[in-house]
Amino acid sequence: MYYVSTRNKTDRRTAAQAIEKGLAADGGLMTPEVLPKLSHNGLDTMKDMSYQQRAVYVMNAYLDDFTSSELASFAAKAYGGGKFDVKEVAPVRQVDDSTYCLELWHGPTCAFKDMALQMLPHLLTASLKKNQEGKTVCILVATSGDTGKAALEGFRDVDKTRILVFYPKDGVSAIQELQMNTQEGENVGVCSVVGNFDDAQTGVKKLFSDEKLREELADRGFFLSSANSINWGRVLPQIVYYISAYCDLLRDGKLQKGDPVNVCVPTGNFGNILAAYYAREMGVPIKKLICASNANNVLTDFLNTGVYDRNRTFYNTMSPSMDILISSNLERLLFALSGHDDAQVREYMAQLNECGRYEVSAAIKGKMDKVFSAGCCDDSQTQQTIGAMWKEHRYLIDTHTAVAFHVLEQYRKQSGDTTPAIVVSTASPFKFCDNVLGALGVEQAAEGTGVLEQLSQLTGIPAPAPLAALKEKQVRFTQSVTKEHMVDQVLEMLR
Numbered sequence: 001m002y003y004v005s006t007r008n009k010t011d012r013r014t015a016a017q018a019i020e021k022g023l024a025a026d027g028g029l030m031t032p033e034v035l036p037k038l039s040h041n042g043l044d045t046m047k048d049m050s051y052q053q054r055a056v057y058v059m060n061a062y063l064d065d066f067t068s069s070e071l072a073s074f075a076a077k078a079y080g081g082g083k084f085d086v087k088e089v090a091p092v093r094q095v096d097d098s099t100y101c102l103e104l105w106h107g108p109t110c111a112f113k114d115m116a117l118q119m120l121p122h123l124l125t126a127s128l129k130k131n132q133e134g135k136t137v138c139i140l141v142a143t144s145g146d147t148g149k150a151a152l153e154g155f156r157d158v159d160k161t162r163i164l165v166f167y168p169k170d171g172v173s174a175i176q177e178l179q180m181n182t183q184e185g186e187n188v189g190v191c192s193v194v195g196n197f198d199d200a201q202t203g204v205k206k207l208f209s210d211e212k213l214r215e216e217l218a219d220r221g222f223f224l225s226s227a228n229s230i231n232w233g234r235v236l237p238q239i240v241y242y243i244s245a246y247c248d249l250l251r252d253g254k255l256q257k258g259d260p261v262n263v264c265v266p267t268g269n270f271g272n273i274l275a276a277y278y279a280r281e282m283g284v285p286i287k288k289l290i291c292a293s294n295a296n297n298v299l300t301d302f303l304n305t306g307v308y309d310r311n312r313t314f315y316n317t318m319s320p321s322m323d324i325l326i327s328s329n330l331e332r333l334l335f336a337l338s339g340h341d342d343a344q345v346r347e348y349m350a351q352l353n354e355c356g357r358y359e360v361s362a363a364i365k366g367k368m369d370k371v372f373s374a375g376c377c378d379d380s381q382t383q384q385t386i387g388a389m390w391k392e393h394r395y396l397i398d399t400h401t402a403v404a405f406h407v408l409e410q411y412r413k414q415s416g417d418t419t420p421a422i423v424v425s426t427a428s429p430f431k432f433c434d435n436v437l438g439a440l441g442v443e444q445a446a447e448g449t450g451v452l453e454q455l456s457q458l459t460g461i462p463a464p465a466p467l468a469a470l471k472e473k474q475v476r477f478t479q480s481v482t483k484e485h486m487v488d489q490v491l492e493m494l495r
């Protein structure tokens with residue numbers, strides 16, 4: 001199978017080449033030329049498999065330059081060895097008669113990004129060997145909170161790699177910031193950026209297109225790649241958990257083969273819900289993909305109107321991982337819905353770069369309407385939802401998951417759709433203790449890591465071990481730069 005740039009489909013790469021580069025030379029995103037389909041019995045075949053086995057089964061269809069034994073080894077290392085605190089890795093919890101929650105935060109950094117970023121280092125280092133790359137790869141990451149820590153942990157002390165994470169100053173939770181700035185490892189770096197996530201993300205993209213920087217790093221024996229979801233090696237492992245969730249519901253008799261489900265995903269950069277779209281295209285009977293946004297509702301407006309417009313107020317919310325106005329992975333959806341019309345995608349992206357907005361064709365809008373619904377949720381509604389879920393179901397959720405539950409409820413009321421739904425839970429509530437405590441009626445949150453114990457005592461739920469261990473960690477990184485000086489940070493790290 002070959003991968004092509006969303007902006008130039010004549011730029012064809014093997015899977016290993018696509019994963020190594022992360023981003024196409026023209027700024028496009030490497031995407032499969034053809035999406036493989038599950039066999040007629042594929043879901044039945046996976047029903048009784050472990051999560052690791054399902055990962056191999058699904059990824060094998062996309063990675064024909066990797067052997068099944070290689071992928072089995074990667075899956076065992078990524079999802080085994082006690083890295084996840086439950087055997088199921090991505091368990092599905094029943095909330096009520098027609099609602100299920102896919103918990104994706106049982107990994108080492110307590111966020112859904114672990115599902116991909118425990119796998120990506122194995123895919124990337126194997127790709128370097130297959131491509132006979134002699135240089136050391138420097139992974140550049142822009143994070144709105146969770147990707148940074150998950151990438152740092154995944155690439156910590158991995159041979160022939162360096163990793164540098166940029167996050168928005170004052171734009172992540174206190175626990176998220178502490179997780180990153182206490183990161184251990186000899187090959188890691190962390191730096192805050194003055195501004196919001198879009199500033200950090202735009203800055204990283206500019207670094208990738210900086211020819212002078214690329215040449216200088218090559219002379220030093222380095223080249224750049226990405227661990228953000230612009231890298232196909234990030235998106236692919238995410239497809240697995242949607243297929244796995246459906247298989248779990250089949251195995252447990254909650255669904256019969258062919259029964260439809262809706263999937264509601266809290267998302268800002270669009271990668272998480274894009275993976276669900278790909279699972280649907282492969283043959284999982286997903287009826288509606290419900291996109292849940294916070295007050296930064298650029299995706300909600302786009303899916304409802306067909307107009308993408310980032311020229312709007314940016315809000316710092318209590319669901320910071322979704323505080324995004326430039327949703328990079330939307331480009332892959334446009335490529336799919338346009339029938340791989342790279343010229344059309346190029347034009348949309350040029351308009352976005354030049355004037356901050358574009359409007360899709362009527363044909364693309366019609367296709368979106370058949371698959372997607374969208375809604376948004378402000379901070380007050382987020383806290384109300386956390387409180388209601390705890391009171392009614394004794395189910396503790398974080399601020400991002402609350403956005404999804406609220407939007408699902410909105411969708412059901414407006415549409416009358418009673419299809420069973422899977423809500424994607426993207427982070428442990430203990431990563432956002434102050435806001436969760438506030439939702440449960442606590443007026444004064446404890447200082448520092450004391451909030452972890454405070455929330456644990458209130459709910460009777462122990463804090464995840466990786467978060468509880470933060471109080472013993474030393475802060476290693478305190479650097480902060482403007483987006484114009486991000487290049488200096490890269491050069492300093494790679495001296």
